[in-house]
Amino acid sequence: MPAPLFDSDFMKSLExxxxxxxxxxxxxMKGERRSKSRGMSVEFxxxxxxxxxxxxxxxxxxxxxxxxxxxxxxxxxxxxxxxxLLLDASASMGFGDGSAATGTKLRYAARVxxxxxxxxxxxxxxxxVGVLGEGLEGLxxxxxxxxxxxxxxxxxxxxxxxxxxxxxxxxxAYAVRHRRRGLVVLLSDFMDPGGYEEALRALLSRRVELVCxxxxxxxxxxxxxxxxxxxxxxxxxxxxxxxxxxxxxAAYGRNLAALTGGLRSFCLERGAxxxxxxxxxxxxxxxxxxxxxxxxxA
Numbered sequence: 403m404p405a406p407l408f409d410s411d412f413m414k415s416l417e418x419x420x421x422x423x424x425x426x427x428x429x430x431m432k433g434e435r436r437s438k439s440r441g442m443s444v445e446f447x448x449x450x451x452x453x454x455x456x457x458x459x460x461x462x463x464x465x466x467x468x469x470x471x472x473x474x475x476x477x478x479x480x481x482x483x484x485x486x487l488l489l490d491a492s493a494s495m496g497f498g499d500g501s502a503a504t505g506t507k508l509r510y511a512a513r514v515x516x517x518x519x520x521x522x523x524x525x526x527x528x529x530x531v532g533v534l535g536e537g538l539e540g541l542x543x544x545x546x547x548x549x550x551x552x553x554x555x556x557x558x559x560x561x562x563x564x565x566x567x568x569x570x571x572x573x574x575a576y577a578v579r580h581r582r583r584g585l586v587v588l589l590s591d592f593m594d595p596g597g598y599e600e601a602l603r604a605l606l607s608r609r610v611e612l613v614c615x616x617x618x619x620x621x622x623x624x625x626x627x628x629x630x631x632x633x634x635x636x637x638x639x640x641x642x643x644x645x646x647x648x649x650x651x652a653a654y655g656r657n658l659a660a661l662t663g664g665l666r667s668f669c670l671e672r673g674a675x676x677x678x679x680x681x682x683x684x685x686x687x688x689x690x691x692x693x694x695x696x697x698x699x700a
Contacts (some may be wrong), residue, residue, distance in 0.1 A: 404559035407516040415686065419521045422700045423483055423585050423611055450474055484584025485522040486610070487515040488532045488576060489561060491539060493636040494593050496563030498619045498681055507617045510681040511589040512558040514615065517689055518587060519554045521699070523547060530580060531557060534572035534590070535565040538579065566637045567594040569601035577604045587613045591622075592665055599668060612674040613698060616665060620682045623658070625651065 452461055452472035460475045489511055498506035519529045526547060531554065533540030542557045569590065586605055592598045592614070605612055621627075625646070633642045644650065662678055669676035675696055679688055693699040 407513050407555055407559060408520075412517075412686070413520060416517055416521050416689070417524065419689065419699050420525055421483065421485060421518065421522050421527060421585065422697055483522070483527040484582045485518070485527050485529045486532065486576070486580060486584060486586040487519055487529065488534055488573070488586065488588045488590075489515055489558070490535075490567065490569070490572075490588075490590030490592075491533045491561050491563055492535045492565055492567040493563050494567060494591055495617075496636060497591075497622065505681060506563065507591055507619055507681060508561065508563045510679075510685070511615070511617045512561060513685050514617075514688065515587070515589055516555055516558050517685060519545075519558075520551055523551050523554065528584075529554065532572075532576045532580070533561055534569065534576070536568045537571050538575040539565070539572075541579070563636075568596060569594045569598050570596055570604070573601035574604040577608050581608065583609055584611070585613070586610045587615060589615045589617060591618060592616050592661065598665060602668065602672070602674065606672055606674065612669070612672075613677065614665060614669050614674055615677045615679065616662060618678070618680050620680050623680050625654065 450473065452474045456474050462473050462475050465471070465473045489508075491508055495508035495511065496506050498509070515531065519531065522529045523545060529542075529545045529550070531540075531542035532538055540557075540561065542554065545554055567590075569592070573588070588602075588605070590598075594601070602612065602614070628646050631644060631646065633644055634640070635642075666676040666678070668674075675698065677692060677696065679692065683692075689699060
């Protein structure tokens, strides 16, 4: 049986947090955030001229009596936010020592996704989870409300790393299937031989608010191994004999910086939010400090 993502004390620490969207999207049900759209609610916002087909219940007859013109009352609606959590579960995400202190990249990403999903469900937002690999490998349909929290947790706990990475194909498949605008959080190491650019373009084409959370293991961010070794690609199972010298370590550092820096620049140029984290950073610190500092949580 998979280990639980959280204990009760951790979940209690999430109670006061709220996901923040810098954009406003039209929701399907009333939630706990304000939208600029106008509809039937309790707080008056503005007037506009009455047009044929408008609901006559919202005509302000007092204004008509004074001005002899028909005006429709507009109200601020409270709406739910659509939150999509996209979890890269390709084999490379299984890297890590598996300990309770750090764990694999996938386990860490699942815990972050679970925490964000819990916060969203507690605030009556609508949550969908997509598992990414060579395509869209799994989908948790739209969940809403606290009653779906443990369904979300069970789904995430059961995800295992396998197969190759194809972010482009997986994100395109999700974008086609899930057309609703909202907040999308993509959790991945972004180590895709085909690149990440087309994958992110597919998501951004839906005019969503995109957060790219790049998850690396400490040994990937700062390798400490030395000497001769045989490396195995976790996705292709190809082997490579190498000697980890100072020059090779420096070259690796440059390549990693190009990956992380390129992702950051790509996101910032398109209004997305890039976040880099290693699995030795406590999830609590990521939520309460990092994600608050970038304005994703309040």
